[in-house]
Amino acid sequence: MTIHERIADDLVAAGIGFITSVPCKQLAGVIAEIDRRPDLLHVPCNKEDEGMGLCAGAWMGGKKPCIIMQNTALGVTVNTLATLIQFYRMPLPMLISYRGELGEPVACQVEMAVHTKALLNQLHIPTYHFHRQADVEELPKILDYTFMCNKPVAILTDASFWGGY
Amino acid sequence: MIRADIFRDIAPVIRDHLVVCNIGIPSQELHAIDDQPTNFYMLGTMGLASSIGFGLALAQDKTVIAIDGDGSVLTNLGTLPTIANNDADNYILLIIDNGSYGSTGDQPTYAGRCTSLAEVAGACGCDHVVECAAEETRAALETAIAARRKTAIVAKCESGNEKHPVIAMDPVVIRDRFMKAVKA
Numbered sequence A: 001m002t003i004h005e006r007i008a009d010d011l012v013a014a015g016i017g018f019i020t021s022v023p024c025k026q027l028a029g030v031i032a033e034i035d036r037r038p039d040l041l042h043v044p045c046n047k048e049d050e051g052m053g054l055c056a057g058a059w060m061g062g063k064k065p066c067i068i069m070q071n072t073a074l075g076v077t078v079n080t081l082a083t084l085i086q087f088y089r090m091p092l093p094m095l096i097s098y099r100g101e102l103g104e105p106v107a108c109q110v111e112m113a114v115h116t117k118a119l120l121n122q123l124h125i126p127t128y129h130f131h132r133q134a135d136v137e138e139l140p141k142i143l144d145y146t147f148m149c150n151k152p153v154a155i156l157t158d159a160s161f162w163g164g165y
Numbered sequence B: 001m002i003r004a005d006i007f008r009d010i011a012p013v014i015r016d017h018l019v020v021c022n023i024g025i026p027s028q029e030l031h032a033i034d035d036q037p038t039n040f041y042m043l044g045t046m047g048l049a050s051s052i053g054f055g056l057a058l059a060q061d062k063t064v065i066a067i068d069g070d071g072s073v074l075t076n077l078g079t080l081p082t083i084a085n086n087d088a089d090n091y092i093l094l095i096i097d098n099g100s101y102g103s104t105g106d107q108p109t110y111a112g113r114c115t116s117l118a119e120v121a122g123a124c125g126c127d128h129v130v131e132c133a134a135e136e137t138r139a140a141l142e143t144a145i146a147a148r149r150k151t152a153i154v155a156k157c158e159s160g161n162e163k164h165p166v167i168a169m170d171p172v173v174i175r176d177r178f179m180k181a182v183k184a
């Protein structure tokens, strides 16, 4: 089984039914796998705050949501996280490509990488960092935790994690 | 007619459907004119009424009416291609276009100058776009609901606000009440 299949399986097993995404190279395999799953309605969005709006609506409509995005977009979602997802107490797992970490070839990506955990910390968003292959084993528990506490939860997946596969 | 006049006119029509209402004075006016458990009031997050409504329409079968403003659609223009390219025949986007940012002091928007939101929606691929005068909004909504097809309505009205209290209901109460109405 590939890591992409495994992540998609975990999303389905957690009862997730609605996924929105803005792509990242590191997430291409997961997104392709999601598109092969009839249980996962995938609606690509044009900006991550728009995507969080879609997720909020989908959740109120009875579908557990998930957003797939890159860490560089965290800045454009701060207001939405605070005034929609957190203010109304909504669950939102965020599967995030953590660009700008070890192995990164593009210097500019590091500029947002250094702010990523600080922003998540400032927003009091529970954050999990997948760095080694085995870290994926925590995904089912992280998803259950997200829908237990009705909070946004960040899963940062770095190049070492993806490179291990 | 101003926005509040449209709300009074359409209240009997939208009352029986799920409504996601735009931030600020629009939500305050709708809340004062005809508060319903089927109304989801946005207390913040300018621009996302159409997106929240669309996610809701994609997730369940009841008709959803997203009430947005011209300024708010301009701040989230990326919503229109998403709406156009995904199927949800239970979704109606009602853009109340008064050519101004009503909640912030009626500053003019570009929609009140040379930008046509109806043409933008059409160019984004929205199939059924109706631009109408304020007085025709109710009929346009009734037609869209009866046809059960994804429709964007751009209702042109005058700029102006009524004075109503800020919504004091807790956001979790608004959301919980709304989710029970969705399930009912």
Ligand SMILES: [Mg+2]
Pocket (backbone or CB within 6 Å): B069, B070, B071, B096, B097, B098, B099, B100, B101, B102
């Ligand atoms: Mg306006």
